[in-house]
Amino acid sequence: MNDFAGLTAALLEFRDARDWRQFHSLRNLITSLNLEAAELLELTQWKSDAEIDALPAEAKSAEALRDECADILLYLLLIADTAGIDLAEAARAKLLKNAAKYPVDQAYGSRAKYTELGTATKSR
Amino acid sequence: MNDFAGLTAALLEFRDARDWRQFHSLRNLITSLNLEAAELLELTQWKSDAEIDALPAEAKSAEALRDECADILLYLLLIADTAGIDLAEAARAKLLKNAAKYPVDQAYGSRAKYTELGTATKSR
Amino acid sequence: MNDFAGLTAALLEFRDARDWRQFHSLRNLITSLNLEAAELLELTQWKSDAEIDALPAEAKSAEALRDECADILLYLLLIADTAGIDLAEAARAKLLKNAAKYPVDQAYGSRAKYTELGTATKSR
């Protein structure tokens, strides 16, 4: 039930019950996802790394984190549905691409971008 | 395999093979998710609504959309794992909250924010 | 010469020489400003606070900071010109608003948002 297909079905039912498909252009959904990402970022504003790491242990902050992550996922599912993307499949494929860009022997313990690893063949 | 748990397992294996956990503070992951969201937004830059709607039908643009959506999902899974969030459960719970904030009879066919619907009891 | 009006004049000349006014809808300019803000944020990605504080002392990083700040300012000037905003005047007026929201005696040495200071009369 709680896989991508199940969630998407519940989400589309929510959307269509409100006749909101008309507002969900790809542009609007992508803009809205960015706004939700910013709300997640706002939870870190003015905080030290240690304070941010402690957020999940505090009930109200944990709920805020959960809600913002959920909002991002919901818009991502709407974008995927609108653009005809199989999200789980796309993530698997991207992980393979990343594995090629960041070979273990070169990327181990390094923050360097792949363009600095000597494995890059094109700009991002 | 391609549910949230399966994807997260593959992702953590990718991360740990490279010893990257040390870089994945909640702050860094949230910042990175915002950067990936911006890369998705960049795909819409200077384009009309019609041009954006046409992106999924063009092979190279479709791949770019797929890759950026995948990157966002991957960071979201890392954030959820780090913060102890059950992402699918959080999305279900948020959908219920949204249903309360946007009752069908008041939200039908409307873009109004819930704070304008007369159902708001708290700030977002 | 290097005040807001002088910069805006140089910028509009640059724009009109290329016949770019047609692309500079308020939406496009605001989206582009967000993308430039993200490029500035990217300069902090994966870095510690100390490493970020050290960026201005390193020539190449300093130039990157300078360029991204410039890009943000340029889009801000275009938005202000398009929306009929006197940017310097708007900043002065906002500073007065902020002074009212954050009275010195309550805000001194505090990161609290004005909504937590007991001075709030409306949501942000």
Added chain:
Amino acid sequence: MNDFAGLTAALLEFRDARDWRQFHSLRNLITSLNLEAAELLELTQWKSDAEIDALPAEAKSAEALRDECADILLYLLLIADTAGIDLAEAARAKLLKNAAKYPVDQAYGSRAKYTELGTATKSR
């Protein structure tokens, strides 16, 4: 008075009266600028291009635009002050770089990125 130096002086006085310098690390300022940029973007959410173009003509929306643009400028001035950037000079220099990347004869009436113009010598 309302040039960059005058505004920065007023802003630093506002900051120091509240003892806020301690919170204004480069990271915090850059994060905050991104959040303000998102608030500006939020003013376009769910709106058509025509509705966005009409925002400046409506008093309340015009004020919101003005305030968000002001917030972005204020953070940009703080970043510039912290990083030792002469903002007006940086904008002039960037405009020259952009002029080289987008020669009039190739960029006239075109939305193409400079990397597609055949003038690119390096990635952005």
